[in-house]
Amino acid sequence: MKNITLKDVAKAANVSYATVSRALSGSSQIGSETRERIIKLCDEMGYTANYVARSMVKKKTDLIGFVVPSIDNQFMSELAYYAETCARAHGYNIMLCNSGPDLKQEKAVVKLLLGRQVDGILICPQSPKTFENIQAYTEQVPVVFLSENLRDHPQSYVAVDNTKGTYLGTEYLYSLGHRDILYFGQRRSTTHQLRADGYRKACQKYGLQERFFNSTYPQSSIENGYQMAIELFSQPIDYTAILASTDSNAIGILQAADELGIDIPGRLSLIGFDNIWSTSLPRIDLTTVEQPKHLMATQAVEMLWDKIENGTQGYVHQILTPTLIQRGTCRKID
Amino acid sequence: MKNITLKDVAKAANVSYATVSRALSGSSQIGSETRERIIKLCDEMGYTANYVARSMVKKKTDLIGFVVPSIDNQFMSELAYYAETCARAHGYNIMLCNSGPDLKQEKAVVKLLLGRQVDGILICPQSPKTFENIQAYTEQVPVVFLSENLRDHPQSYVAVDNTKGTYLGTEYLYSLGHRDILYFGQRRSTTHQLRADGYRKACQKYGLQERFFNSTYPQSSIENGYQMAIELFSQPIDYTAILASTDSNAIGILQAADELGIDIPGRLSLIGFDNIWSTSLPRIDLTTVEQPKHLMATQAVEMLWDKIENGTQGYVHQILTPTLIQRGTCRKID
DNA sequence: TTGAAAGCGCTAACAC
DNA sequence: GTGTTAGCGCTTTCAA
Numbered sequence: 001m002k003n004i005t006l007k008d009v010a011k012a013a014n015v016s017y018a019t020v021s022r023a024l025s026g027s028s029q030i031g032s033e034t035r036e037r038i039i040k041l042c043d044e045m046g047y048t049a050n051y052v053a054r055s056m057v058k059k060k061t062d063l064i065g066f067v068v069p070s071i072d073n074q075f076m077s078e079l080a081y082y083a084e085t086c087a088r089a090h091g092y093n094i095m096l097c098n099s100g101p102d103l104k105q106e107k108a109v110v111k112l113l114l115g116r117q118v119d120g121i122l123i124c125p126q127s128p129k130t131f132e133n134i135q136a137y138t139e140q141v142p143v144v145f146l147s148e149n150l151r152d153h154p155q156s157y158v159a160v161d162n163t164k165g166t167y168l169g170t171e172y173l174y175s176l177g178h179r180d181i182l183y184f185g186q187r188r189s190t191t192h193q194l195r196a197d198g199y200r201k202a203c204q205k206y207g208l209q210e211r212f213f214n215s216t217y218p219q220s221s222i223e224n225g226y227q228m229a230i231e232l233f234s235q236p237i238d239y240t241a242i243l244a245s246t247d248s249n250a251i252g253i254l255q256a257a258d259e260l261g262i263d264i265p266g267r268l269s270l271i272g273f274d275n276i277w278s279t280s281l282p283r284i285d286l287t288t289v290e291q292p293k294h295l296m297a298t299q300a301v302e303m304l305w306d307k308i309e310n311g312t313q314g315y316v317h318q319i320l321t322p323t324l325i326q327r328g329t330c331r332k333i334d
Numbered sequence: 335m336k337n338i339t340l341k342d343v344a345k346a347a348n349v350s351y352a353t354v355s356r357a358l359s360g361s362s363q364i365g366s367e368t369r370e371r372i373i374k375l376c377d378e379m380g381y382t383a384n385y386v387a388r389s390m391v392k393k394k395t396d397l398i399g400f401v402v403p404s405i406d407n408q409f410m411s412e413l414a415y416y417a418e419t420c421a422r423a424h425g426y427n428i429m430l431c432n433s434g435p436d437l438k439q440e441k442a443v444v445k446l447l448l449g450r451q452v453d454g455i456l457i458c459p460q461s462p463k464t465f466e467n468i469q470a471y472t473e474q475v476p477v478v479f480l481s482e483n484l485r486d487h488p489q490s491y492v493a494v495d496n497t498k499g500t501y502l503g504t505e506y507l508y509s510l511g512h513r514d515i516l517y518f519g520q521r522r523s524t525t526h527q528l529r530a531d532g533y534r535k536a537c538q539k540y541g542l543q544e545r546f547f548n549s550t551y552p553q554s555s556i557e558n559g560y561q562m563a564i565e566l567f568s569q570p571i572d573y574t575a576i577l578a579s580t581d582s583n584a585i586g587i588l589q590a591a592d593e594l595g596i597d598i599p600g601r602l603s604l605i606g607f608d609n610i611w612s613t614s615l616p617r618i619d620l621t622t623v624e625q626p627k628h629l630m631a632t633q634a635v636e637m638l639w640d641k642i643e644n645g646t647q648g649y650v651h652q653i654l655t656p657t658l659i660q661r662g663t664c665r666k667i668d
Numbered sequence: 669t670t671g672a673a674a675g676c677g678c679t680a681a682c683a684c
Numbered sequence: 685g686t687g688t689t690a691g692c693g694c695t696t697t698c699a700a
Contacts, residue, residue, distance in 0.1 A: 005677055016687045021679060031685055051449045052389050053677035056692045061386060066430070070415055072611075077411035081404055084432050088443075093450065096400070096430040098418050109422075115385045116427065222615075255616035277406075281556070282589035283617040339693060350671045355695060365669060387693035391676050 004047045013041050024049065055117065064092045064304065065113035069100040069126040074276045075293070076124055079146065082297035083122060090305050092119070099126050103133045110134045114141060120304040122146055128189050131155060142307035146300045147291075149190050156307070156315040158300040162191055165289040165322035166198030169243050169271045172287075172324055174206050177333040178241040178269060182211045184225075184232070184253065185245030188218050195245050195273065211239060220245060225252020233260050240269060240333060247272035247279050250286055254329075265331035275325050285328035292320050338381045347375050358383065389451065398426045398638065399447035403434040403460040408610045409627070410458055413480065416631035417456060424639050426453070433460050437467045444468045448475060454638040456480055462524050465489060476641035480634045481625075483524050490641070490649040492634040496525055499623040499656035500532030503577050503605045506621075506658055508540050511667040512575040512603060516545045518559075518566070518587065519579030522552050529579050529607065545573060554579060559586020567594050574603065574667055581606035581613050584620055588663075599665035609659050619662035626654050 010017035015034070022030045023038040055061040064087050068076040084094045095118060099106035106126055113121055120142040125131065130145075131153050137143070138155060145157035166183075173181050183199045186192045196212070203210045213232055217224035225244070229252055244250035250272030257264050264270050272279060272288035279286040299318055306312050344351035349368070356364045357372035389395040398421050402410040418428045429452060433440035440460055447455055454476040459465065464479075465487050471477070472489060479491035500517075507515050517533045520526045530546070537544045547566055551558035559578070563586055578584035584606030591598050598604050606613060609624035633652055640646050 003677095007677080017677090018679080018688075019686060022686085025679080029685065034685080048445070048449045050451060050677055052386055052395060052451045053692090054679075055386050056390050056677075056694095057679045059692070071405070071418065072408075072412045072415035074406075074408065074411075074611075077408075077414075078406045080411075080430070081406035081432060084405065084430055088431070093446070094430045096414070096418055096428045097422070098415060111382070112427070115382045117384060117386045226616075251615060258616060277408075278612050278615060281585060281612060281615065281618060282560075282592060284615060337693095341693080351694085352672080352696080353670060356670085359695080363669065368669080384693055387676090388695075389676090390678095390693075391695045393676070 003050070004045050005050070006047075009038070009042055009045060009047050012045065013038050061117045061119055062092050063116065063118045064094055064301070065097065065110070065116070065118040065121040065123075066094045067097050067099050067106065067109055067113070067121060067123040069106075069124065070098050071096060074278060075147075075274055075291075078277065078293045079124065079297045082294050083146075083301050086298045086301040087305075090301070092301075092305070099123075101126075103127065103129060106130060107133050110137050119308045120144070122300055122304055124148070125150075142304055144300050144304045144307070146296065149194055150317070151190055154315055156303055156317070158296050158303065158318040158320065159191075160291040160296065160322045161319045162194035162322075163198035163201065165273060165291075166195045166243060166245075167202045168198075168322065168324050169273070169289050170199050170202030170208075171206070172326075173241045173243065173269060173271065173330065174202070174208070176241075176269065176330055179208060180211070180239035181208060181241045181243055182213055182239045183243050183245070184213045184228070184249060185215065186218065186220055186249075187214050192245055199243055215249070220248045222248050222252045222255070225249035226255045227252070229253040229256035230260075233257070233262065237262070237268065241330070242268060242270050244270065244272050247274045247276045247286060247288055250288070250329075251278070251284065254284070254286070265329050269330040269333075271330060279325075279327070287327045287330045288325050290323045290325050292322070295320055337384070338379050339384070340381075343372065343376055343379055343381050346379065347372050393451075395451045395453055396426050397450065397452045398428055398635070399431065399444070399450070399452040399455040399457075400428045401431050401433050401440065401443055401447070401455060401457040403440075403458065404432050405430060408612065409481075409608055409625075412611065412627045413458065413631045416628045417635050420632045420635040421639075424635070426635075426639070433457075435460075437461065437463060440464060441467050444471050453642045454478070456634055456638055458482070459484075462522070476638055478634050478638045478641070480630065483528055484651070485524055488649050490637055490651070492630050492637065492652040492654065493525075494625045494630065494656045495653045496528035496656075497532035497535065499607060499625075500529045500577060500579075501536045502532075502656065502658050503607070503623050504533050504536030504542075505540070506660075507575045507577065507603060507605065507664065508536070508542070510575075510603065510664055513542060514545070514573035515542060515575045515577055516547055516573045517577050517579070518547045518562070518583060519549065520552065520554055520583075521548050526579055533577055549583070554582045556582050556586045556589070559583035560589045561586070563587040563590035564594075567591070567596060571596070571602065575664070576602060576604050578604065578606050581608045581610045581620060581622055584622070584663075585612070585618065588618070588620070599663050603664040603667075605664060613659075613661070621661045621664045622659050624657045624659050626656070629654055 006017045023035040097109035125148045149159045215228045275290035340351040357369040431443035459482045549562045606622035613620040
């Protein structure tokens with residue numbers, strides 16, 4: 001299994017190994033006939049360039065670290081797909097790391113990635129504390145944060161306009177005739193605060209009463225959404241629609257409603273947020289606010305790419321526009 | 335942003351840089367007092383070992399290539415999660431590559447990974463042709479195939495016992511009183527042939543008539559399942575249960591049945607295969623055959639690990655046992 | 669126990 | 685246009 005190196009090829013071609021290197025790198029400093037002869041020879045000998053050695057001298061690995069709390073999360077895996085594809089198109093490869101469940105591990109993987117000499121890091125923060133958690137490293141390598149709003153932190157990130165998203169959702173419910181809309185969400189993260197803000201703004205605009213139901217669980221999940229919804233539904237339902245802060249929460253609400261015989265959308269309209277893939281399943285068919293995942297991932301990669309290739313300094317906060325996906329969980333009322 | 339190297343630390347510590355290397359690698363060839371002094375110093379100076387340089391001399395990168403058709407596929411992303419976690423626990427990192435949609439790209443990414451000097455490759459084949467497609471490379475680096483049966487190919491793989499899975503499903507339907515069971519599946523891949531076999535075996539065992547409905551689409555997906563189901567349901571339904579070859583197909587069937595007012599499980603029982611996460615959604619609640627994803631991924635990583643660390647030759651076909659997940663889409667009949 | 673030095677495979681600056 | 689050579693940051697003999 002001995003690897004064929006540049007030297008081997010050089011020997012076979014009877015040239016110095018710098019010449020082989022030139023032929024392969026497409027340098028202009030070489031005779032086209034020599035070049036072709038060498039390229040052909042490399043092919044015949046089954047030579048594969050050693051990227052590690054190249055990285056060594058170039059001080060550049062063409063590697064991007066991709067850090068997510070958990071790649072099996074639907075939202076993350078979609079982002080990962082687009083990010084990997086886009087990165088590879090730019091000549092970069094992805095090193096994948098799951099950062100969950102705690103800040104310690106998140107920090108550890110970022111450090112590890114640094115040791116691997118990645119040219120940049122793309123990170124979906126696992127918590128609002130992530131920024132501070134890895135601050136020591138963000139000075140050593142270009143980093144772009146993805147999917148979480150960092151608000152005014154001096155770091156580049158790409159996220160959706162969360163406030164606009166919930167505003168859109170609320171407005172849509174209003175246009176359908178709903179006047180009593182409940183916001184169902186988490187308290188903790190910045191993202192959730194921004195989403196609550198959008199709801200609040202729309203309520204003010206349309207003169208609706210603000211009604212919050214805040215989950216005591218820090219993480220949004222189907223299970224948590226379900227538990228909270230059961231609690232919610234034990235009280236009188238004096239509203240006609242629910243705006244959930246995430247699709248997971250919304251699906252949990254759906255489950256609770258099904259069990260309790262509360263018809264959605266007959267009795268209650270429901271809107272989620274994220275547009276994860278499952279929401280489009282026929283039996284779920286959840287009306288929701290879409291995060292433009294393809295665009296988010298692509299923009300994040302290109303932002304990072306720009307930092308790496310051009311050494312662009314400073315930071316940019318890229319806020320993408322969400323769109324409402326109308327499906328079957330909302331109905332018009334009078 | 336100048337990186338601190340061994341040399342810098344050595345200079346500061348007033349020792350040769352070999353000594354620093356020894357201190358860090360936990361060599362016994364060093365005075366414990368020197369070691370501690372150096373380790374402390376490394377910490378203070380914020381030294382991070384350069385993995386690329388180490389790889390260079392060790393001729394080992396501690397990197398595993400992970401190739402999947404598309405990471406946003408639920409099944410794949412679950413495997414990826416477990417694989418990454420397990421690999422990292424063994425000191426390896428994952429380079430992620432999407433191989434879809436064609437064999438050309440699959441081959442390209444494997445070649446790329448080789449150039450990256452990965453120590454091994456874990457691959458979820460995108461087609462039965464994958465084996466031949468990348469054969470040129472499987473001699474150059476340890477490779478473990480994941481999730482597809484390669485049958486008698488002389489390559490290591492980890493897969494579920496597909497035949498047993500459908501056998502289990504058929505048997506379960508039989509135990510529920512079903513005597514007319516339709517198998518709904520793809521033709522192309524080995525996996526699907528094996529799944530069809532399991533159905534066939536169970537039919538023979540229990541004296542049932544074999545009834546196949548084969549999709550003309552090569553890929554299983556909700557959309558394809560739906561289209562085929564619409565076609566299927568345009569003919570008389572003279573069976574009481576459907577055994578679908580995948581969860582995606584099953585969910586497509588569910589959609590078609592919903593639209594046509596065919597009650598599941600009232601009129602028709604339905605079983606899927608894979609137990610992808612969506613099947614557990616409250617409104618889907620699909621009875622299905624589980625592939626032990628955690629075990630599959632872990633075993634595959636450890637198999638690869640064994641090949642890498644111990645240079646284990648030969649190949650092993652690891653066939654894992656599927657289990658039936660009873661949920662809400664099957665009912666007892668008389 | 670420590671230091672000196674070779675070399676991993678490659679790129680790039682410098683000669684010719 | 686092509687060859688020579690000096691490293692990139694590290695591990696690992698070999699000497700001391």
